[in-house]
Amino acid sequence: MDSSWESALLMLVVLAGLAAPGCGFQIVEGPSNATVVAGGQARFNCTVSQGWRLIMWALNSTVVLSITPKEPIITNDRFTSASYQAGADFVSEMLIQDVRPVDAGRVTCSLQSSDRVAWAFLSVQDFIYLLMKKIGGERERTRYHFVVGxxxxxxxxxxxxxxxxxxxxxxxxxxxxxxxxxxxxxxxxxxxxxxxxxxxxxxxxxxxxxxxxxxxxxxxxxxxxxxxxxxxxxxxxxxxxxxxx
The missing domain is CATH 2.60.40.10 (Immunoglobulins)
Known part of the structure; x- marks a missing residue:
């Protein structure tokens, strides 16, 4: 193969690599599963390396929060954002206020122009408070609806x-x-x-x-x-x- 042709082919390979989705940045650590009482607050962290342009948070396949290097894009007041630096990496935190039973499901963190996705599961507890009473030597269970006031x-x-x-x-x-x-x-x-x-x-x-x-x-x-x-x-x-x- 002609050397000039080989050089041109090598350059095309390099350029293709630079243009590849997600090149140069990645999700270092995804969110962890969380169990929250209905009415409470849920928190999920996603750590990404340098070079990211847009972080997207989705709940059950619906994007609810987007993060840019300058500011978060908030479309629903229940879904807010916090951010931290962890050495050279960036930590994006999504906070879900007033968690509802319908929120239960998959929470996904993803990067724009990348097929890298990390996810966790949100469990919402509703009727969970059990009161044990001793009556005549036997225990009676009473189930209450837990409400955060x-x-x-x-x-x-x-x-x-x-x-x-x-x-x-x-x-x-x-x-x-x-x-x-x-x-x-x-x-x-x-x-x-x-x-x-x-x-x-x-x-x-x-x-x-x-x-x-x-x-x-x-x-x-x-x-x-x-x-x-x-x-x-x-x-x-x-x-x-x-x-x-």
Missing amino acids: TLAVPKAVRAVQDQPCNVTCRASGWIPLPDLSWEVGVPSSQSSSASAPDPGDPQSLVSVLTLTPQGSGTLTCVADPRGLSGAMSETVNLTVVQPGK
Whole structure:
């Protein structure tokens, strides 16, 4: 074969390789399976190498979120995005808010101009809360419909340094009622909390945090649905002022 013909053929092969779909980038690690309580939040991560131009997230074969190097393309407020750098790789995270039973199925991460696809399965639990009661030496199972409600704290709290103050957190509409706890992110000489159902609303639980702050910071109320998925938290800013101000 003529050497010039061989050179031309080699160049065509190289150019074809450069133009091949997905050349130079790939999915390093795909999403993992997730099981979420209906009404909660689901998270899926997809790690890709450098050179990508468009990441597409699909739920049951329907594209619900697209990611470009500049910004995400959001068409449904329930499907939002977060991103991280992992060394030289890029991590795209899709968050599904208010997960519904109909969302159960395959979650797919794919790259534009590439046949590389990674997927995971989303399972949605609905009727899952079992209460065991002992009655006459036998256990009775009662099945409840698990519902994630709301969590409310004040927008901001102003307190006097070294003087006790109370901050209230209310969980409403939960079935069953969650466990409420506090994460105290302020310096304080003492803090304690107590939770009790609202007598006027059987689906509400109120937790009161009592503390003596010594500086400003944040207070976070955490609603834990008794070991199930779907935990929720709300944070309030506490501003501490000097006595007499």
